[in-house]
Amino acid sequence: MRRLILLVLLAGTPALGSAQSSQFGVRGLGLPGRALSVQALATGGSFGLFDPQSSLNPAALAAFPALTAVFSGVEDFRHVENPAGTESLRESRFPQMAVGGQMRRYPVALGLGFSNYTSRDFSLATADSVPLRGILIPVNDTVTSKGGLSDLSIGGAYRIQEHWAVGGSFHVLTGTNRVTASRTFADPTYQPSSQNSEISFAGVGVELGMVRSFGPRFAVAAIARSDGRARVDRDSTDVARVDLPYTFGLGLRWQLFPKLTLASQGLFRTWSGANSDLLAQGGTGADNTYELAFGGEFTPDARRPTRKPLRFGVRYGSLPFPLVIGEQAHELGLSIGSGVRFAQERAGIDLGIEHVWRAAGPYSERAFLVSVGVTVRP
Amino acid sequence: MRRALVGLAAVVGSAAVISACQEKLTSPAECPGLCPGGPQTLFETVLSPLAGLDSSFHTYVAPGQGAALLVSSGLPVSEDRAVYRFISRQDSIAVRDTARAYTVDSVLITLNIVARDTLVGGLKVVLFHLPSGVDSTATFESVDPQLVDANLIDTIAVPDSVHSGQIQTILRGADVARVAIPPGTGGQLAVGLRMTAAAPTGIRVGSLAGGNGATFVSYLTVDVPDTGAVRNQFLSRATEFNTFVTQNRPLPDPTVLTVGGDSSSRSILRFELPPQLKDSATIVRATLELIPAHPLLGLPGDPAVMEAHAVLADLGAKSPLTADPQFIVTDTLPEGGTDTLRLEVTRVVRLWQASTDRPPAIFLLLAKASEAATFTRPAFGSTNPASPVGPPRILITYQLPFPFEIP
Numbered sequence: 001m002r003r004l005i006l007l008v009l010l011a012g013t014p015a016l017g018s019a020q021s022s023q024f025g026v027r028g029l030g031l032p033g034r035a036l037s038v039q040a041l042a043t044g045g046s047f048g049l050f051d052p053q054s055s056l057n058p059a060a061l062a063a064f065p066a067l068t069a070v071f072s073g074v075e076d077f078r079h080v081e082n083p084a085g086t087e088s089l090r091e092s093r094f095p096q097m098a099v100g101g102q103m104r105r106y107p108v109a110l111g112l113g114f115s116n117y118t119s120r121d122f123s124l125a126t127a128d129s130v131p132l133r134g135i136l137i138p139v140n141d142t143v144t145s146k147g148g149l150s151d152l153s154i155g156g157a158y159r160i161q162e163h164w165a166v167g168g169s170f171h172v173l174t175g176t177n178r179v180t181a182s183r184t185f186a187d188p189t190y191q192p193s194s195q196n197s198e199i200s201f202a203g204v205g206v207e208l209g210m211v212r213s214f215g216p217r218f219a220v221a222a223i224a225r226s227d228g229r230a231r232v233d234r235d236s237t238d239v240a241r242v243d244l245p246y247t248f249g250l251g252l253r254w255q256l257f258p259k260l261t262l263a264s265q266g267l268f269r270t271w272s273g274a275n276s277d278l279l280a281q282g283g284t285g286a287d288n289t290y291e292l293a294f295g296g297e298f299t300p301d302a303r304r305p306t307r308k309p310l311r312f313g314v315r316y317g318s319l320p321f322p323l324v325i326g327e328q329a330h331e332l333g334l335s336i337g338s339g340v341r342f343a344q345e346r347a348g349i350d351l352g353i354e355h356v357w358r359a360a361g362p363y364s365e366r367a368f369l370v371s372v373g374v375t376v377r378p
Numbered sequence: 379m380r381r382a383l384v385g386l387a388a389v390v391g392s393a394a395v396i397s398a399c400q401e402k403l404t405s406p407a408e409c410p411g412l413c414p415g416g417p418q419t420l421f422e423t424v425l426s427p428l429a430g431l432d433s434s435f436h437t438y439v440a441p442g443q444g445a446a447l448l449v450s451s452g453l454p455v456s457e458d459r460a461v462y463r464f465i466s467r468q469d470s471i472a473v474r475d476t477a478r479a480y481t482v483d484s485v486l487i488t489l490n491i492v493a494r495d496t497l498v499g500g501l502k503v504v505l506f507h508l509p510s511g512v513d514s515t516a517t518f519e520s521v522d523p524q525l526v527d528a529n530l531i532d533t534i535a536v537p538d539s540v541h542s543g544q545i546q547t548i549l550r551g552a553d554v555a556r557v558a559i560p561p562g563t564g565g566q567l568a569v570g571l572r573m574t575a576a577a578p579t580g581i582r583v584g585s586l587a588g589g590n591g592a593t594f595v596s597y598l599t600v601d602v603p604d605t606g607a608v609r610n611q612f613l614s615r616a617t618e619f620n621t622f623v624t625q626n627r628p629l630p631d632p633t634v635l636t637v638g639g640d641s642s643s644r645s646i647l648r649f650e651l652p653p654q655l656k657d658s659a660t661i662v663r664a665t666l667e668l669i670p671a672h673p674l675l676g677l678p679g680d681p682a683v684m685e686a687h688a689v690l691a692d693l694g695a696k697s698p699l700t701a702d703p704q705f706i707v708t709d710t711l712p713e714g715g716t717d718t719l720r721l722e723v724t725r726v727v728r729l730w731q732a733s734t735d736r737p738p739a740i741f742l743l744l745a746k747a748s749e750a751a752t753f754t755r756p757a758f759g760s761t762n763p764a765s766p767v768g769p770p771r772i773l774i775t776y777q778l779p780f781p782f783e784i785p
Contacts, residue, residue, distance in 0.1 A: 023405060023407075023412060026412055026414055027414060027783070080405045080406075082405075082406065082407065082408060082411070082412060083408045083411075084406035084407050084408035084412070085406035086406070087404070087405040087406055088402070089402050089404075089405055090402050091402075122405070123404040123405065124404070124405060124406075124407035124412050124413070124414075125404050125405070125406055125407060126406070126407050126408065126409065126412075126413070126417075128417075130420055132420060132422070132663075132775055133422065133773065133775070141417070141418055142404065143407075143413070143414065143415065144404075145414075179782045181415065181418060181780040181782065183418050183662075183777070185662070189663055189665075189722055189724075190662045190663045190775065191661075191662050191663060191724050192662075193418075193660045193662050193777055195660060195777070195779060195780045197780075197782045199782065234782070281783065282415075282416075282781070282783060283414075283783055323411040323412060324411050363411065363412075
């Protein structure tokens with residue numbers, strides 16, 4: 001009975017998606033996604049490099065116990081503050097899907113992933129007065145963007161002996177950004193205007209990763225990834241190239257007690273490679289970013305670790321695309337979550353809630369990100 | 379208890395589903411931090427007609443073929459007389475297959491006033507008997523001399539409270555002779571109208587084209603021994619022909635753009651869109667400005683409506699005009715006005731952008747109900763060097779393509 005109620009309540013946050021759009025995703029390529037499953041999100045991302053349901057480390061695919069499909073979504077409840085005012089917003093996204101499993105008779109695991117690479121969903125409203133024909137006319141402008149880049153990945157992991165797993169993946173980065181600028185006038189003799197454009201992206205990336213276990217209680221993971229250059233088309237015309245970052249990551253996992261496992265990871269991305277490209281297009285450039293996460297998972301029943309675990313974590317990091325040149329935004333997140341498994345562990349639902357603070361100069365926002373993940377093992 | 383919990387969970391879950399699917403994305407923003415691409419910039423430009431290619435054309439609707447006839451007395455814009463000719467009235471009536479003579483006992487003549495200057499009182503409409511051969515060749519000089527007492531039918535005093543509608547006169551007894559139709563004239567009665575009032579003014583009266591022309595009803599006694607309906611009959615005759623004649627019709631002035639008047643003039647303005655507008659600009663406002671060459675002439679209190687039409691094909695005077703109301707702009711012409719007339723032609727100019735098949739031209743004319751049916755005769759400055767005032771122009775406010783920030 002309690003399981004049923006939990007299921008219904010969890011289903012109440014359906015559009016859950018974690019590509020938290022933000023006012024800090026207005027510039028450049030948008031707000032970077034995190035390619036994490038809900039389980040990993042609930043730990044602040046600290047388990048991401050060890051998590052086969054996330055798309056951070058191809059070597060982690062070796063941890064899939066069987067063929068598994070994962071789908072997640074995030075509902076974003078955000079309060080925005082900037083010099084123009086404050087507003088409470090909400091948004092739904094589906095940032096992470098993955099399918100993977102072990103090959104029979106071979107120490108090999110394969111996986112497909114679909115994750116949000118950057119999100120550029122926003123709608124910005126400004127009010128002003130412009131002098132027209134000698135009279136000040138109040139106008140309302142709205143710039144709207146929908147879309148971003150998605151990361152389609154195919155990867156594999158190979159287990160070497162008991163303690164090593166290495167993996168590699170190939171990534172196709174693609175997506176479309178539909179942008180609209182509209183204006184209305186207080187004087188009805190001026191006709192409203194609306195202009196649209198479609199900006200599409202295409203690029204590829206490769207990644208190598210490893211996981212090394214030192215006994216049953218301690219493990220280390222590392223990744224290196226290159227995403228090359230993305231081609232940018234505007235309304236089907238090739239207009240630009242943008243350097244995408246190299247990503248380096250290192251993670252640690254330590255089972256402190258049978259019921260408590262802690263983890264930490266750090267990620268570094270060389271977004272500054274895109275700086276000159278973005279400045280050349282009239283943007284505000286880009287800065288390198290880092291993310292540090294720490295978290296843990298407490299399992300009340302050590303013999304059944306998937307039964308209502310308590311996950312928690314904290315992360316701190318920087319964002320790549322400043323709103324104002326030279327003023328890089330930072331974010332802090334506190335998260336908590338849990339999950340249930342049922343049908344003989346063939347299905348499960350995970351829930352994560354994260355409170356995020358982001359700030360840069362006079363711009364700030366805080367958000368609750370409610371994430372729900374569905375796991376199926378057919 | 380278990381069912382209640384399940385129900386509660388279902389309700390809470392459904393509510394959560396519904397609320398969670400709603401998005402609210404719009405947030406306040408300020409520039410430059412939250413203005414990707416920068417602010418939207420507006421530009422203004424002036425479009426002048428192609429020199430020498432703005433022209434007036436005349437006589438689209440002949441006098442009398444419009445929705446009203448003009449009658450005036452001392453009105454500065456023009457001096458007019460109206461003429462009606464009724465359908466033929468036969469000189470006998472068939473009763474039981476036998477043509478019977480009749481005598482006219484009384485006559486009712488009904489007119490329709492379409493408009494008048496309601497501030498001028500003492501209006502009287504005077505009817506005169508004209509020869510039945512009056513037709514479209516009639517001129518003021520041929521008609522007016524016949525509007526004399528010898529031909530007087532009657533004078534209809536119009537109460538000041540009557541602003542429009544029917545007025546009539548009934549002739550009985552010896553007065554019937556004033557509308558007697560002499561033998562050999564085809565049985566047709568023609569009447570001429572003039573008017574007087576406490577001050578110089580004019581009226582517009584109904585016409586055949588307007589569906590409210592004059593009517594002429596004869597009440598008869600048929601030469602039969604019977605009584606009742608067979609003996610006492612009436613014959614009603616509608617207008618067969620009508621026109622109005624104008625004293626000293628002004629010749630069209632080629633240095634100005636004329637619209638309306640008794641010659642029902644129309645004018646065409648031709649433009650050329652500059653490349654920055656033709657390609658990708660978003661036009662948010664386009665205003666056609668017309669400068670009156672002189673105070674707008676007309677009947678006080680009876681403004682006409684002018685229309686600016688998009689042109690489907692530029693064939694000069696015979697250019698087909700759009701009937702799509704989206705591309706027709708109207709405005710009222712106040713009598714005596716000297717201010718620049720402004721017509722919002724944004725959609726018309728946008729049409730020029732959107733379709734290369736549509737010539738960038740505008741046709742100016744009076745509304746259909748006003749052509750050759752109103753005293754209003756505006757004239758506007760043209761590109762002609764001899765024009766007394768400046769030429770028309772279109773003020774255009776536009777946006778260039780928004781420079782969406784390309785990542």
